[in-house]
Structures are given as C-alpha cells and as structure tokens.
Amino acid sequence: MLVVLLLFANCSLLAQKNAKPNIVLIYTDDLGYGDISCNGSSAIQTPNIDKLAKNGVRFTNAHATSATCTPSRYSLLTGQYAWRKQGTGIAPGDASLLIPTTITTLPGMLKKAGYKNAVIGKWHLGLGGEGGPDWNGTIAPGPLEIGFDYSFLIPATGDRVPCVFVENHSVVNLDKNDPIKVSYQGPVDPDAPTGAKNPELLKMLPSHGHDQTIVNGVSRIGYMSGGKTALWHDEDFAETFLKKADAFITKNKSLPFFLYFATHDIHVPRLPNEKFVGKSGLGPRGDAILELDWTVGELYKILSANKLLENTLIIFTSDNGYVLNDGYKDDAVEKLGNHKAGGVYRGGKYSAFEAGTRVPMIVSWKGKVVPGRISNAMFSQIDFYASLAELTHVAVGQRMAPDSRNFLQTLLDTKPVSRDYIIEQSLNSTLSIIRDKWKYIEPSKGPAVNKDTNTELGNLKSDQLYDLTIDPGETNNLAEKYPAIVTQLKSLLEKEKSK
Ligand code: NG6
Numbered sequence: 001m002l003v004v005l006l007l008f009a010n011c012s013l014l015a016q017k018n019a020k021p022n023i024v025l026i027y028t029d030d031l032g033y034g035d036i037s038c039n040g041s042s043a044i045q046t047p048n049i050d051k052l053a054k055n056g057v058r059f060t061n062a063h064a065t066s067a068t069c070t071p072s073r074y075s076l077l078t079g080q081y082a083w084r085k086q087g088t089g090i091a092p093g094d095a096s097l098l099i100p101t102t103i104t105t106l107p108g109m110l111k112k113a114g115y116k117n118a119v120i121g122k123w124h125l126g127l128g129g130e131g132g133p134d135w136n137g138t139i140a141p142g143p144l145e146i147g148f149d150y151s152f153l154i155p156a157t158g159d160r161v162p163c164v165f166v167e168n169h170s171v172v173n174l175d176k177n178d179p180i181k182v183s184y185q186g187p188v189d190p191d192a193p194t195g196a197k198n199p200e201l202l203k204m205l206p207s208h209g210h211d212q213t214i215v216n217g218v219s220r221i222g223y224m225s226g227g228k229t230a231l232w233h234d235e236d237f238a239e240t241f242l243k244k245a246d247a248f249i250t251k252n253k254s255l256p257f258f259l260y261f262a263t264h265d266i267h268v269p270r271l272p273n274e275k276f277v278g279k280s281g282l283g284p285r286g287d288a289i290l291e292l293d294w295t296v297g298e299l300y301k302i303l304s305a306n307k308l309l310e311n312t313l314i315i316f317t318s319d320n321g322y323v324l325n326d327g328y329k330d331d332a333v334e335k336l337g338n339h340k341a342g343g344v345y346r347g348g349k350y351s352a353f354e355a356g357t358r359v360p361m362i363v364s365w366k367g368k369v370v371p372g373r374i375s376n377a378m379f380s381q382i383d384f385y386a387s388l389a390e391l392t393h394v395a396v397g398q399r400m401a402p403d404s405r406n407f408l409q410t411l412l413d414t415k416p417v418s419r420d421y422i423i424e425q426s427l428n429s430t431l432s433i434i435r436d437k438w439k440y441i442e443p444s445k446g447p448a449v450n451k452d453t454n455t456e457l458g459n460l461k462s463d464q465l466y467d468l469t470i471d472p473g474e475t476n477n478l479a480e481k482y483p484a485i486v487t488q489l490k491s492l493l494e495k496e497k498s499k
C-alpha cells in the first residue's frame with residue numbers, strides 16, 4: 001500500500017515538473033514605458049497592471065525589436081528580425097500574409113509541445129495569398145496557417161479599413177448580399193461620405209491622414225463599402241476580446257494553451273468604452289490606459305476563476321513606445337499635464353531613440369516567479385521564441401527563429417543575465433545597437449522629426465553614441481569622443497546585417 005502511495009506521489013511530482021504551463025502574452029499597442037504607475041506614472045493609476053508586477057518581475061530594460069507595430073509583431077512571431085525581410089514595414093489594411101507559411105513560427109513551435117494556440121485582438125501582419133484577403137469568402141492563409149488553432153482579429157489596426165472582425169477564415173456577421181469592397185487606392189463608392197468631405201459627421205476629427213471612409217462616426221485610413229452588418233463598434237473592442245479569451249481559456253483549460261492577446265488599446269482611434277470616458281482626466285488616451293488596465297484585471301480574474309494562476313506564465317508588454325498625436329484630435333497633447341508617457345526616455349513611437357522601443361514588461365507566474373522583483377537585465381522580445389521553446393522543451397532547429405536566443409532564466413528572473421547586445425529598428429529602418437552601457441545609432445538620411453506626431457526620430461547623418469547609464473535621455477552624442485567604441489559597435493552591427 002505504502003509503495004503504491006509513494007509511487008503515486010512520485011508520478012504526480014514528475015507530472016508537475018514536466019507539466020507545460022499555459023502562456024498568456026498580453027501585447028499592448030503603443031503603450032509607453034512611463035504610462036503605467038508601477039513604472040513611475042503618478043498622473044495615471046494602473047492598479048491591475050501594478051498588481052501583476054507586485055506578483056511577478058518588472059523589467060526596466062526590455063525592448064521591442066521595432067518602433068512600429070508590424071515589424072515588432074513579425075519578429076516576435078518568427079524569431080527573425082523583420083529588417084532582414086523586405087515588406088515588413090507598417091502594413092496596409094489589405095496586405096497579404098507577411099509571414100511565410102513554410103516557417104515554424106512561435107505558435108508553430110509550441111504546437112510541437114502540444115499547445116493549443118489562439119490569437120485574439122490586433123493582427124496587422126496581412127491576410128490572404130498574393131492577391132490579398134478575400135473579405136467575402138475564405139480569408140486564408142492567415143494565423144491558422146502559421147500555427148494558431150483559433151483567431152479573432154482586427155485584421156490590421158483600428159484606424160484602417162475594413163472595420164470588421166475576422167474570426168478564423170471569415171468576416172464575422174457578414175451579410176452575403178452586402179459584400180465588402182476595400183481599396184487603398186481610391187474611393188470604392190464615390191458618393192459615400194468621407195472624413196475629408198464631411199467632417200460634420202465625425203465624433204472625433206482627424207489631425208493628419210485618417211480622413212477617408214467613415215465608420216462609427218470616425219474616419220479611417222483607406223476606403224471601404226458594404227459589410228454594414230459586420231462593422232465594428234470601437235467602444236466594444238476590449239469587452240469583445242475578453243469574451244473570446246474567456247471562451248478560449250475555459251474550453252482549453254485542461255490542455256497547455258498559448259494565448260496571444262493583442263489589445264487594441266491604446267492605439268488610435270482612442271474610443272474606450274463609456275465606463276472609462278472622462279475618468280483619467282487626461283482625455284481619451286488616458287481613458288484608454290484605464291481600459292487597458294481593466295482588461296488586464298479581467299483577464300487575471302478569468303485565469304483565477306479557472307484555477308490556472310499556478311499553471312500560467314503571464315507576460316505583459318508593448319509592441320512599440322508611446323505617441324501622443326497619432327492622427328486624431330483627441331486631446332492627448334492638450335490634456336497631458338505632467339505625465340511622462342516615455343518616462344525619462346527620448347523620442348517615441350517611430351523613433352531610433354529609446355522611447356521608440358524601450359517598453360514596459362512584466363512577467364508573472366504564481367509560485368514560480370519570485371514576486372515583487374525588479375529586473376534591470378537587458379531583454380529583447382526577439383528572445384521570447386527561444387526562451388519559450390526552452391520552457392516547453394522544444395528543440396529550436398537550424399532553420400527556426402534564426403535571431404532568437406534562449407533567455408528563459410532572465411525572463412523568469414531565476415538568473416537575470418542581460419543579452420550581450422540588442423538591435424532596434426526605427427520607422428525608416430535605421431538600426432541601433434546597445435551593448436553594455438553604450439548605444440550606437442547608425443547614420444541616417446531620414447528626417448530628424450516627424451512633424452505630424454511631433455516625435456524626434458533620432459535620425460542624424462553621422463554616427464551617434466550614447467552612454468545610457470549616465471545619459472538615458474540620449475542628449476550627449478559621444479561618437480567623436482569615443483571613435484574606437486563606434487568602430488566596434490558599427491562592425492558588430494554590420495556583421496549582424498550580413499548574416
Ligand atoms: C501610421 C498612421 C498611424 C498609425 C501607424 C501604425 C497616418 C498618418 N498615420 O501610418 O496613425 O496607424 O501608421 O501604427 O496614417 S502601428 O502601431 O500599427 O505601427
């Protein structure tokens with residue numbers, strides 16, 4: 001009897017040791033390093049995100065691979081730097097699938113370990129074959145052809161047409177008698193109102209771009225007609241995605257699952273639910289942060305209600321840094337007050353300076369990650385792939401995730417070593433490299449400032465070198481003072497580029 005009991009205890013211990021945790025990756029959009037209260041914001045309070053940090057490890061030196069969405073997501077899901085592949089810049093809303101179906105992606109890799117994978121939220125990696133997506137038919141290839149088992153998507157961004165959800169292979173609630181037409185070249189219905197012609201129909205005015213087809217009282221990038229029954233209501237995004245996440249988690253709770261939960265918040269147009277309107281005092285951008293914080297709290301509750309907290313690794317981070325005015329007159333600048341969305345960092349979304357890619361990151365796993373820790377280790381999102389492969393015991397083969405390295409111990413804070421160096425990409429693909437305290441930005445002919453968004457882009461025709469330990473705000477260019485360091489970092493970057 002005793003032997004049987006001991007054997008049983010042993011087996012269950014072994015099962016626990018080998019058990020594969022669920023992975024929930026909360027990938028926010030355009031959230032700045034300083035936008036959450038645990039990273040120093042006092043103007044806006046994010047108690048649910050802070051709670052995640054209190055229960056886990058908060059990173060001060062974590063980086064997206066790019067200062068814009070599409071390349072960051074491409075790198076995250078493939079483990080290959082997007083700048084190695086043409087055509088991975090900000091994708092139009094009718095782009096075809098950018099990720100080759102022939103490679104083993106992050107979800108494809110997890111599938112080998114028996115995971116069920118879902119993507120819920122913003123996609124922005126293109127859909128469909130060479131001709132682009134067939135909005136009125138079967139939309140493929142897409143997430144299901146690169147390793148996900150379930151998808152519920154904003155196909156591109158909230159500010160791009162078509163303004164409809166795509167679930168697996170089709171548009172949700174589409175009436176076949178009212179087909180969708182989409183064009184990024186010119187109007188598909190010349191008589192339809194647009195933001196440019198009919199500002200009187202808008203509930204939020206564009207500041208630059210975003211003056212084409214009007215949906216839900218907001219004009220967007222691109223033209224669409226039809227699909228009236230399928231059109232989304234931006235104010236319901238957060239709740240809709242949570243419902244889908246709840247269904248997926250509840251259905252798959254006895255399997256290991258990977259949920260890539262890509263919020264629309266806090267991208268433009270910022271139209272949070274009425275529950276949050278006016279609550280931050282910072283206008284729609286601040287209110288969207290409150291909605292994001294609420295979303296994190298609700299997701300946590302779903303995991304807790306399913307008794308999954310001990311068995312779920314939660315990662316919270318952002319695809320790129322902050323931007324205030326990204327194309328709509330939503331008072332983000334006017335109501336900012338003293339809030340420092342980028343923390344002490346210079347630049348912002350689109351920029352080669354730190355605020356473009358240094359992003360919030362929190363990792364929590366009840367009983368596994370020591371709570372309340374702060375990690376200053378340098379971490380790049382390019383390494384999620386190999387680190388999660390290590391966690392789930394999948395061998396990363398020669399042709400998988402060529403740029404990703406295993407930093408699981410850093411991610412879980414068991415042995416927080418920094419990556420040797422990281423590479424960051426700005427909007428115009430200017431590359432920077434950070435090694436130890438030094439950051440080198442390669443010369444670029446791009447503009448110094450994005451006038452529309454009022455962002456310093458970090459472009460200079462000559463080399464830039466900053467000592468991030470004494471000058472995190474990148475104000476003192478030391479390239480002329482330390483030519484040997486410039487030479488070293490330049491050649492390291494060239495070596496990486498030629499791989
Ligand atoms: C820009 C849009 C901006 C945003 C961005 C993509 C204009 C003038 N600006 O081109 O509003 O949509 O693309 O953002 O159209 S991202 O976070 O998805 O990369």
Ligand code: CA
Pocket residue numbers: 029030068069267319320
């Ligand atoms: Ca983004």
